[in-house]
Amino acid sequence: MIKYAKNQITFMQYIFLIHGVQVGVGLLTLPRELAEKAGTDGWIALILGWLFSTLGSLIIIQVMKKYPNGTIIDLLTHFFGKWVGKIAAFIFVLYFAFLGSIVFVREGLFIQFWVLPQTNLFILLLLLSIPSYLIVRNNITILGRYAELVFFMTTWVLFFYSTPLKEAHWLHLLPFIKGGWEPILAAAKTTTFSFLGFEIAFFLYPFLQKKQKASIGIVIANILTLAVFLIVTIVAFTFYSPDEITQYKEPTINLLKIVEFRFLERLEIVFLSLYIFVISTTVLPLFFSTVLSASQLFGKQDHSKYVVWLLLLNLVYVLLLPQSLGGNRQLQKEIESISLILVYVFPICLWVYLWLYTCLKRRVLK
Template identity: 70%
Template sequence: MKKNKNQLTFMQYILLIHGVQAGVGLLTLPRELAEIAGTDGWISIIIGYFLSTAAGLLIIQVMKKYPNGTILDLITHYFGKWVGKIAALVFCLYFAFLASIIFIRECLFIQFWILPQTDLFILMLLLSIPTYLIVRNNIKIIARYSQLVFFMTAWMIFFYFPPLKEAHWLHLLPVVKEGWIPIFTAVKITIFSFIGFEIAFFLYPSLQKKQKASAGFVIANTLTLSILLTITIVIFTFFSPDEITQFKEPTISVLKIVEFKFLERVEIVFLSLYIFVISTTVLPLMYSTVFCLSQLFGAQNHSKFVSWYLLLNLVYIMFITQSFDRNDQLSKLVQPISLFLVYVLPISLFIYVSIRDRVKRRTNL
């Protein structure tokens, strides 16, 4: 990412990180939390928020060690060219896997809720066209898109206020009714809901005011927390504790009670608009994939890799039948890798780089 071409404003930086986090996890998170921690799952969200915030701030501290390059440049600088190539391969496979899972999930949602008679291959093919047109550009264009989508869809949170008229707040009581073990067990799910902020590894060199990187990350993470927490509490208070687990996507099902004189199926309209929100997760992940791929092969332009990546996704769903269950299984496979890249890698790099720089300063003295 060249500094002179891809400068991000503070607002774009915030909304780009928030957009990556606000993906498909929101649609199923309340059910997944209810299955493990019951209606105490909202506490798990708060714990996950603090853990992800700490990890994100550590990522920023690591990137301050090499402010004009991405994580790949930092690793190459400290460990050598071949380790840098291995890092590019690992990040490329990780982002490619994660982006594909969410991209397919997006198509499954459209097929299930909006266009049940349309083949999944056709849906992905249609989505691939605008995806290619955006991802082939630099990170500045994707940041502008995330900014546009945020302001275009921010009002959708008000869809969840009418169900509060029928809320039963006693569903949340007593607090910690099953003990702390289920709550801490559910934290793993909430952590994965905040996943995506590792893109800060690649955004930092493009930020105009790098001294605001930490503040921007905290704001983005807090914005994600407020949305996750608000919708989860609405779901927990509207449905009974046992009823929540019966809905695949309770976040959408709860909107069935919302009606207007001019509109009945509000949940369909909501999901149609939410597709744009999901795209703010998919597009930066795809960009990161092809960016790492271009670094791996030493290419100056990443755009030629975009079409190949999208084509591979089309070939994949053509020969392998897709379902929500298969998609969930793939999501579980990528979780350990996410935890390693988000938590273990920043801690290890920070310790190593700090010790090495300290030893180097003492040697120079």
Template identity: 55%
Template sequence: MKKYAYNEITLMQYIFLIHGAQVGIGVLQLPRILAEKAGTDGWIPIIFGWMASVAASLIMIQIMKKYPEGTLFDLCTKYFGKWAGKAIALLSALYFAYSGFIIFQRAILFIQVWILPGVDGYVLMILFAIPTYTIARNGFRIIGRYAELVFFITLWMPFFYWVALRENHHWIHLLPLFKDMKKVLLATQSTSYSFYGFELTFLLYPFLQKKQKASIGIIIANSLTMLVFLFVTIACFVFFSPDQITLFNEPTVSILKVVEFRFLERMEIIFLAFYLMVLSRTWMPYMYGATFCTSWLFGKQDHSKHLLLLLLLMVMFMYFVVPTFNQNDLLQGLSAKIAFPFIYIIPLFLWIYLSIHERIRGRVTK
């Protein structure tokens, strides 16, 4: 009997869970960051970042194939012992909780700046914590259905970029091409941070109904993310001049200021209000992932109490500590640097070790 059969997810849910976890706050700032680091070639690192994320994702899939009915913690327990599994579960819980909180906090800061400047951060977090708890407490299947729904009901959003570009765009802003490939390669690391989210496959894999399609699913998810990043980055690059784009903290939103209709003004506010649903697809899987790890650590089946406690702790933190964008930027940078070896480097060595271990064991058995 499958250990996680009660909460199985379809291939579509698997794709949109990973894609939703990747497309979050990074989209709003990515064009500016790439323009600062790689200039007019800033869109090229997105392709390199996609290649790196796909390669790392496929390695993770190969690791999980070694123990298809369990999570990474079950696999580590099998190969390295009980305490290794518990240590990985604890570190994963801290990582997912930390990442989810940073994304949640950033979303609150955006709301305070663009939509509700007079409302305290902890009040906004309480308002968003209620639907987060309602959806996330039911597991990956319900979060996956929510991610599917949000994807399809927000397909209209790129239309407003087309309207903005129709008013003003200059393709010459992309020239010259391949001006400084050294800067492009250095900017690839920043782009690879934006693809974070595929590490959720370590948790999602045992829930996937058709595990033989896990590889194609994660390639599709990463490719969707790459298309979104390319679209918004190129749109901002041809709209703003190479010097002008660096003056806007969120050029992805600022570009929409020129979009006006006779019946509606300040389109960027409407856009950002809908984009909050997109952001929620990012923090929900991380928060549930954190509580899934802690529940596994303590041998509990019910994740809802752990999720409630996590959300309460976040609200309390927001009440006593008033965050700023600079503080959140520092937290994001720290998270990205800490997570990089655990997402890209350690899985590679783990896959090599497991492959060698199986070959040696096979020879001994013969």
């Protein structure tokens, strides 16, 4: 019996869910972060980050093929026992809750800074919690449809980034690898974190209708993410000078200030209002993975009641501790090492173990 047969997602929804988690708030600051570490060669680091994320993604899919009808927690329980599964569920609850909270709070901080500076952050997150609850409490099918809708609803905004190219100076990109490979490799770590999000395949795989397409789907998701990152980064690098770009905290938004219409003064406000939906496609799958892990930790079928507690904890956290963009970025840096271990080291070790286990089992049967 397939445990998750009733709640399934299509191939397109699978792609857009993974892509949505990857393209979150990091896109707004990515060009500046790359320029600070590798100058205008930062776009090369994006390609390296994409290669690493694609390899990591494919390894995760190979691991999940060993137990296709369950999540990573079900897989670990099957091969290592109940208590290992419980420990893994607890770790994933903490990881996704912490990561989701960072993005959730930063979403509110961006809205406060750019759109509603006089509004209290707690009020903003309280308002964001209402639609978040209404979506996450449902099954993965609803979440997949939402990710699909947001993708087609917001992708057209990228065409506005062709306007700054009229004043672009392509010589800013030359010469290539001007500072050697060392700063590019240093920047690759930043891009590796920007591509994180594909690890939700640990929980999406059992819901996918056509599991034979899981590998190509996750590769397509990574390619879409690379395309978005490259477009915005190259436009920023060619429009701003190498020194000027580092002076803007969110150059992705500042680029849109030169786009003008007779009926609209500040296009960047409209962009950010739409981008809230894009950020939500990062937050909501992370929250769903959190509550799904929590339901498996406590052996419950219904995950909806854990959504309320998760959102309440986020609101209490914001209410008790002062929040800032600088502090939020510091929390992100602290989770980077944990993320790299959970996303790259853990799947590789598990894949090797399961491969050896399968080989030894075949020999014993012979």
